Structure formats: structure tokens, C-alpha cells
Amino acid sequence: MGSYRIVLGLVALAAALLAPLAVGQFWMTLITQIYIYGLLALSVDLLLGHAGLYSLCHASFFAIAAYTTAILQVRHGVPTLLAAPAGILAGTLLAILYGASVRTRGVYFILITIALGYIIWGAVYRWASFTGGDNGITNVPPPSIGSVTVASQTAYYYFALAVVLLCALGYRILIRSPFGLSLRGIKASESRMRSLGYRTTKHLYVAFVISGAMASLAGVLYVYYNRFINPVAASFQISVEVSLMAIVGGSGTIIGPFLGSGIVLGLRNWVSSFFEFHAAVMGIVFIATILWAPHGIVGFFSRLHARGAKTKTAPP
Amino acid sequence: MNSGVLQAINGISFAALLFLLASGFTLSFGLMRVVNMAHGAYYLLGGYIGLSITRYTGSFALGVLGGGLAIIPIGYLIDRHFIRRTGENHLAQVLLTVGIAFVIGDVALKIWGGDNLKVPTPIELRGAIELPGGIIYPTYRFVLILFGILVGLSLWLIYHKTQIGAVVRAGVDDRETVSAIGINIDRLFVLVSAMASFLAGMAGVVGGAFLTLYPGAEWEILIYALVVVIFGGLGSLEGAMIGALIVGLLDAYGRWLLPEFSYFVLFGPMAILLLFRPQGIFGRES
Numbered sequence: 268m269g270s271y272r273i274v275l276g277l278v279a280l281a282a283a284l285l286a287p288l289a290v291g292q293f294w295m296t297l298i299t300q301i302y303i304y305g306l307l308a309l310s311v312d313l314l315l316g317h318a319g320l321y322s323l324c325h326a327s328f329f330a331i332a333a334y335t336t337a338i339l340q341v342r343h344g345v346p347t348l349l350a351a352p353a354g355i356l357a358g359t360l361l362a363i364l365y366g367a368s369v370r371t372r373g374v375y376f377i378l379i380t381i382a383l384g385y386i387i388w389g390a391v392y393r394w395a396s397f398t399g400g401d402n403g404i405t406n407v408p409p410p411s412i413g414s415v416t417v418a419s420q421t422a423y424y425y426f427a428l429a430v431v432l433l434c435a436l437g438y439r440i441l442i443r444s445p446f447g448l449s450l451r452g453i454k455a456s457e458s459r460m461r462s463l464g465y466r467t468t469k470h471l472y473v474a475f476v477i478s479g480a481m482a483s484l485a486g487v488l489y490v491y492y493n494r495f496i497n498p499v500a501a502s503f504q505i506s507v508e509v510s511l512m513a514i515v516g517g518s519g520t521i522i523g524p525f526l527g528s529g530i531v532l533g534l535r536n537w538v539s540s541f542f543e544f545h546a547a548v549m550g551i552v553f554i555a556t557i558l559w560a561p562h563g564i565v566g567f568f569s570r571l572h573a574r575g576a577k578t579k580t581a582p583p
Numbered sequence: 584m585n586s587g588v589l590q591a592i593n594g595i596s597f598a599a600l601l602f603l604l605a606s607g608f609t610l611s612f613g614l615m616r617v618v619n620m621a622h623g624a625y626y627l628l629g630g631y632i633g634l635s636i637t638r639y640t641g642s643f644a645l646g647v648l649g650g651g652l653a654i655i656p657i658g659y660l661i662d663r664h665f666i667r668r669t670g671e672n673h674l675a676q677v678l679l680t681v682g683i684a685f686v687i688g689d690v691a692l693k694i695w696g697g698d699n700l701k702v703p704t705p706i707e708l709r710g711a712i713e714l715p716g717g718i719i720y721p722t723y724r725f726v727l728i729l730f731g732i733l734v735g736l737s738l739w740l741i742y743h744k745t746q747i748g749a750v751v752r753a754g755v756d757d758r759e760t761v762s763a764i765g766i767n768i769d770r771l772f773v774l775v776s777a778m779a780s781f782l783a784g785m786a787g788v789v790g791g792a793f794l795t796l797y798p799g800a801e802w803e804i805l806i807y808a809l810v811v812v813i814f815g816g817l818g819s820l821e822g823a824m825i826g827a828l829i830v831g832l833l834d835a836y837g838r839w840l841l842p843e844f845s846y847f848v849l850f851g852p853m854a855i856l857l858l859f860r861p862q863g864i865f866g867r868e869s
Contacts, residue, residue: 321674368854371861374618377856378813383805384849389846398844494644503802507681514678547689553682557675558668 308512310481316519319454324384330501332358332486336372362479403497517565596724598831599731603786605811606780623805624684629784630791651785658780702791726784815868
């Protein structure tokens with residue numbers, strides 16, 4: 268089992284490294300986008316899959332980080348080395364503020380995060396004098412550090428891949444730490460964790476802020492990839508879609524959100540090339556996932572795997 | 584001074600519309616524990632159907648009635664075959680009903696197109712009334728306020744003074760006991776969900792006559808309805824009334840005084856309220 272997963276991981280890594288050589292521009296930009304949204308979905312899944320909190324405001328952190336970086340770079344000519352961390356910082360500060368929502372649970376948490384998300388959407392949409400309103404902020408330059416500029420799409424592909432891999436590694440350490448374990452304990456039974464002496468709300472708050480910081484990082488990656496940002500990035504639809512990505516792929520795993528991101532973005536690209544109803548198709552994906560695949564792809568395969576293992580060990 | 588009064592009337596008439604939508608939403612949650620994000624899509628679809636009926640028959644009243652009635656079977660099917668299967672998993676409900684709203688929105692876009700459409704109102708409602716103090720205000724929005732009060736009053740009477748209302752209230756409190764004493768809770772669910780669908784569809788026609796109907800209107804109105812039930816407390820009819828007034832007034836004054844931050848004026852107080860009293864003004868601890 269262990270070696271099988273290592274082999275699978277290495278194959279995936281090799282495929283990711285070699286992909287730009289094998290596929291054209293179109294696919295490479297699509298895969299870059301999959302990494303970025305996958306990272307956002309992974310940040311949502313820290314709460315969803317481990318802590319059991321259903322946040323629907325992660326587009327806010329994503330968008331605030333992206334807007335901050337874009338505004339600093341475009342309007343004030345701030346170099347990437349300062350603009351990118353400033354974006355992450357801005358998104359994280361928002362998460363520190365919005366983290367107060369972990370005082371609530373269940374349906375109230377869902378509703379409050381929807382509403383908090385709309386505050387940011389409303390702000391970037393209506394405060395047009397500062398954010399550019401509907402048009403957003405255009406002409407974001409490619410990231411450059413000193414004299415090195417990540418100008419080509421291939422270079423940005425590798426850049427995004429490196430960032431995402433580092434994040435996944437950090438994430439793995441985080442969820443395997445005692446802290447990650449305590450989050451899953453809270454998900455399983457918060458009252459029991461509390462009676463064991465854990466300050467559960469504090470744990471959830473820290474998880475919320477970390478998750479927000481990850482979403483902010485995804486936002487900065489996104490703005491340099493897309494070269495422009497508009498209020499769509501802050502919309503409720505994005506928050507919902509990334510939750511769906513986490514669920515489609517397999518919540519509670521690391522690869523799941525990336526798989527889900529690939530499925531959702533791939534499907535949308537494919538469908539919109541020949542079918543104008545692409546919102547309806549997305550809607551059907553939502554419905555089908557919830558009704559028939561609530562544990563996602565990874566859940567499906569691991570159950571298949573478990574069933575296979577069971578039949579192997581069963582006495583003849 | 585006058586514009587302050589004007590904004591108050593604006594806010595109250597918007598509140599009347601929000602109440603129509605939020606009352607169904609809140610009672611569905613109270614009784615069935617369902618968060619139905621397709622409610623906004625019911626509003627838009629009901630509005631479009633009412634628009635077509637009004638155009639065809641020339642009667643606004645028929646349009647309002649037809650828009651509401653048309654949503655009942657649609658809401659019933661969605662409830663039975665989709666939402667019911669999610670149990671009490673609220674995230675699954677949210678994602679599922681968002682998906683349903685996407686589908687309805689796209690179908691509506693295909694049928695009615697992407698332009699802003701206004702439901703035509705009868706000639707008697709088109710003029711304006713002059714109030715004491717020289718304020719001139721559209722008749723339609725006054726009638727809307729009266730209509731909202733009428734609907735609110737009837738709902739309140741049904742809820743508090745009739746046998747069915749008593750059973751629904753009991754169901755909101757404790758549905759296991761209600762079904763244990765031999766009441767068919769399933770029939771109650773169908774009834775409440777039909778009423779919620781009817782009110783949402785009707786609200787679409789009524790709202791479409793002054794806010795117009797367009798793709799995306801379903802999300803705009805839904806988020807207002809959500810804020811209403813958050814303010815008032817999920818599952819409370821009185822809460823929906825008070826919540827609608829608060830949201831209507833906050834929105835009107837916010838748009839007037841701080842147009843760029845009107846969303847903040849609306850959501851800021853709500854977020855603060857939620858942090859300290861997550862169950863809303865009238866909600867009870869779960």
C-alpha cells in the first residue's frame with residue numbers, strides 16, 4: 268500500500284514536470300489554472316475535510332489578496348517582492364477578522380460566511396473608484412524578482428507548480444501534526460474534545476486563519492497568472508465552486524481538491540466549447556456529486572481498493 | 584427631510600417584497616431544517632412566468648397568481664426528489680440547491696433572454712400619489728406595502744390562530760413528538776413547502792414590476808432574503824417581518840447615504856449581530 272502510493276505520487280510528479288513538453292499552450296494554461304484553484308480548494312478543505320466547518324467565504328481572501336497585489340503593482344509600481352507578500356498579508360488580515368465567525372457552528376456558520384463573502388464582493392464591485400468596479404484592474408505585469416522576470420507561460424507553469432508543491436508539503440505536515448489531529452477530533456465530536464480540555468474554538472480559529480492565508484496565496488498566484496482581476500473572483504459562485512472541487516475530488520485528502528479542480532475546470536472548458544448552457548452543466552455536476560458521489564473520486568477509489576483488499580484476505 | 588421620508592417608504596416597500604420571499608424560506612427551515620438556496624431561482628422563474636401570463640392575458644392579478652401557482656409543482660418535485668435526499672446535511676443542501684438554481688437560471692435565460700424585463704402593471708397602479716408634505720410617490724409601491732401587510736397578517740393569523748398553524752408551530756419545536764402523536768408530518772412538509780414556493784413565485788412577479796427581471800436577479804434577491812432571516816432568526820415568522828423591515832431600511836438608507844458601501848451597511852450590522860446572537864433576534868438556541 269505504502270510503496271504503491273509512492274509510485275503513484277512519483278508518476279504524477281513526473282507527469283506534472285514533463286507536461287509542458289508534451290502539451291500545447293492551451294493545456295498548459297489550463298493546468299496552471301487547475302493548480303491555482305486546486306490550492307484554493309485545498310485551503311477550503313482544511314476547514315471542510317478536517318475541522319468540519321463549511322466555509323463559503325474563501326473567495327474573499329482570494330480576491331482581497333489578488334486585488335491588493337494588483338493595485339500595488341499596477342498603480343504604485345511596487346515590485347513583486349513586496350506586492351505579493353502584501354497581498355498575502357491583506358488576505359490573512361481579513362481571515363483574522365473573519366475568523367470571529369468560528370464562534371458559530373453548523374448552518375449559522377454557513378450563513379455568516381456567505382454574508383461575509385458578500386461584503387467583499389459588494390466592496391470590490393461597488394467601490395469602483397478604488398477597485399475599478401466591474402472592469403477590475405487590468406495589465407498586471409508578470410512577477411519579477413530583481414532582474415529575473417517570470418514572463419513566459421512555461422516559466423509561470425513551473426513557478427505555480429513549485430509553490431503548490433511546497434504548500435502541499437506544508438499542508439501534509441500540518442494535518443499530520445497534533446494540531447491536525449485535534450481538528451479531526453473536533454470534527455468527530457467537539458463536546459468530547461472540549462471535555463478533554465481542548466479549547467476547540469481557538470483551534471478552529473487558528474485553522475480558519477491558516478486556511479485564509481492559503482487562499483490568499485492562491486489569490487496572488489491567480490492575479491499573476493490571469494494578469495487582471497475583477498469582482499467575479501470575489502463572488503459567492505467561486506466560493507461554492509471551490510467547495511464543490513474539494514468534494515468532487517475527495518474531501519480530507521491532499522490530492523482530492525486538485526483532482527476536483529481538474530474535473531470542474533476541465534469539464535467547464537470542454538462543455539463551453541460546444542454547449543452554451545454551461546451554468547446548467549455546472550449545476551448538474553453539483554447535483555450529481557451531492558446525490559451520487561458525496562465522497563468524491565478519492566473516496567470512490569479508496570472504497571474500491573478497500574473492497575479489493577478485503578476479498579484478497581478473505582478465506583477462500 | 585423629504586428625501587429621508589422618501590427613503591423610509593422605499594425601504595418599507597422593499598421590506599414588503601423581502602418578507603414575501605423570506606417568510607417561506609424561514610418556515611421551510613424551521614419545519615424541515617432545509618436551507619434552500621434555489622429560493623431566489625423560484626423568485627426569478629415565478630416572475631418570468633407571471634410576466635408571460637400578464638402579457639398574454641393582459642391581467643396583472645392573473646400574472647401574480649399564476650407566477651406563484653406555477654412554482655408549487657416545481658418546488659414540490661425539487662423538494663421530494665432532491666433536497667429530501669440530503670437529510671440534514673446543510674452543506675450538501677446548499678451545494679445541491681445552488682446547482683438547481685444554476686440549472687433554473689440557465690433555462691430561464693434560454694427562454695426569456697438576457698435583457699432586463701419589466702412586468703407590466705395595470706394602469707391604475709402606474710401613477711403617483713401625493714403625500715401630505717408634498718412628497719410624490721409611485722402608487723405601485725404603496726400598494727406593495729399594503730399587499731405585504733395583508734400577506735403578513737394572513738400568515739400570522741394562520742400560524743397563530745388556526746389548527747394547521749398550531750401543528751406547524753409544534754413541528755418547528757419538535758417534529759419527532761408531532762409525528763409520534765399521529766400527525767402526518769410529511770403532509771405538513773408538503774403544505775409548508777408549497778406555501779413557500781407560492782410566495783416566492785408571487786414575489787417574483789410583484790418584484791419584477793419595479794425591480795425588473797434579469798439573469799442574476801435570483802442571487803441578488805436571495806442574499807437579501809438570507810440577511811432577513813439571519814436578522815430575524817431562522818424559523819421565525821415574526822423574525823422575518825422584523826428582519827425584512829431592518830434590511831429594507833438599512834438598504835434604502837445605505838444606498839442613499841453611502842452608495843459605495845451600501846453592502847457594508849447591510850452586512851456589517853448583520854455580522855456583528857451573528858457573532859453575539861447567532862440565532863438572530865427571534866430565533867431560539869438550537
